[in-house]
Amino acid sequence: MDFDKQMNSRITIVDVAKQAGVSFGTVSRVINNDVHVKKETRERVVETMERLGFVANRQARSLAGGKSNSIGVLVPDLGTGYIGEIIRGIDAELSLTDLDLILYTTHRTASKETNYVTNLATGMVDGLLLVLPRSPADFIGNLTQSKFPFVLIDHQGAGRDCPSVGAANWQGGYNATEYLTNLGHTRIGFITGSMDLGCAVDRLDGYRSALRTYHIPDAPELIYEGDFFQPDGYSGAQAMLDLPEPPTAIFASNDVMAMGVMDAVRNRGLRVPDDVSVVGFDDIPQASLVRPALTTINQPLEKMGRVATQMLLDLLKHPEKKADRIELPTHLIVRDSCKSPRLD
Amino acid sequence: MDFDKQMNSRITIVDVAKQAGVSFGTVSRVINNDVHVKKETRERVVETMERLGFVANRQARSLAGGKSNSIGVLVPDLGTGYIGEIIRGIDAELSLTDLDLILYTTHRTASKETNYVTNLATGMVDGLLLVLPRSPADFIGNLTQSKFPFVLIDHQGAGRDCPSVGAANWQGGYNATEYLTNLGHTRIGFITGSMDLGCAVDRLDGYRSALRTYHIPDAPELIYEGDFFQPDGYSGAQAMLDLPEPPTAIFASNDVMAMGVMDAVRNRGLRVPDDVSVVGFDDIPQASLVRPALTTINQPLEKMGRVATQMLLDLLKHPEKKADRIELPTHLIVRDSCKSPRLD
DNA sequence: ATTTTTCTTGTAAACGCTTCCATAACTGAA
């Protein structure tokens, strides 16, 4: 493993072959673990490769072999810790293989997404992991049709019939709401996420279903349309607390907005959870750090990345396999931000 | 841009050439913006490429052209939001070019690091961005020697003479401590980070220097060796508050530990900042979210990623350029976790 | 000992592009 040797003059299989006294074909076979190599020959070649510090040229292998040995991960951006968690899972799983991870960000430009996918599917990567919370784009159809291996992550909507992994958003919305009703709340505010995202819709549906189950009448004024960012949590809470009959609990579609809610509550001199209970969604790291610690729905992001990667690897191995959708369970994490409503 | 055409039968420059009635050499020239192409010819070729949905094969270009059109980013892991921020900056900058970002995680295995670097530098990528907070490994020397373009991020220590970007950790440590002394504190506890990391050492040094400047006597019992994780913040604070003469302020080497400190303070029935002031380091997103909002030192992680990338791009363009180290300033962010000590 | 069969190895032809060299097609000046 002499570093310099590798750096200066690139060592190729031909060099190795010459040194080992075999043909380059044999060296190639050794690299690819071909069975048809005598044991001693293989050992000699391996030894030579190590001595020379040979590293196979990835590009050449791709070109000749028709596969790139890397998988592409397409994400909208890296802004939220949310995506980072998913990538972490992907990386963890990928590091068990010899596949490279090529990261692409679309920065929320739909045109860029299509463009990338086209490029990628044209030989740059062997498979694709798509984190695209937005509504499904055309290219998903194309991808499916062309049988290019890919898995969707946290993507609901039209893509139900292609390989994807998501979280049980509906269930989470339901469970959180159920928890609040069980505590005795009947005026439960809800702050939605961006409604163009499937997950936001599902969470809202879960909330509504729970209310129905527990015979709590619809109250449109208790639903505020947010966008997943903190300011909307704040303003949503303000709006609701201004109501003649304000909610005793507020369920925000994600933790960041829930923190906005907490701020708004406090800024009116009210207390969490004594005056207003707050529930979030996601269970981001800071959920356990804020005071009071936030009761929330845990979404297994890292695991979603892992599972999606496993699915893709499986797809790569067995291209004929049918697509399926895996929905990972969400869990209610009870902390300190909820309480039974005061009886006044 | 017909998707299907691309997916099914790969379109090559030869196909384009045939359709456009030119030789593939000319097509190649068009792709590479070679000056020696008649305007009309170029237009015709471009039109044909678009019509056919031609996408150049990256591997082939790399193989033939001798460069990979991608840069490698080597990080220890993705566990902390910290790295995510840096990658975000890298990505932002890279998306202005047509370079791909290949992400490698070493998962804290030194052997893996060396291995990767060797591989990468052997033609897999055109340049390397290394986020390696640990003490410098041999390969940095090799990299330098072989003139492979690379930039170190947030890495102090022996690598002072190679291209790198970091944050003013010493200054941050100094400023935070100075701020506390200015508030009137004289018993200031410090919880260090992992001392095998250059940044942790620098922060401690900054703290010490500030104390010296303000003639505050050394108090070894007020320095607790932590590891950058929350539990150590907690236990460090506990240990110090048990002291006969406990600190009136605690400065933790990063925000996560500072939150541990806050917890510990509260768990003893004391209040932040009334009884104990707390300062963190990093300014992670949740720093502004916790209550009381954490006063801390802002470290421009995203910008570090950006700057490092710019340096690398520059290095790629002008390989002869001298290495330099850029230190990005840190800033004190005053929030609500500090107060003058009570006068008892 | 001879002929199969089975292993093992060598070789040539891709893979899709860049790049250099040669040639062809234009310039404009003599």
Next chain:
DNA sequence: TTCAGTTATGGAAGCGTTTACAAGAAAAAT
């Protein structure tokens, strides 16, 4: 008109592999 001087284009050689295919060597069967 002719000859250099440009500029535009075609084509060949290679980049470092993989992957047939062919051939040689060894082992097994006759």
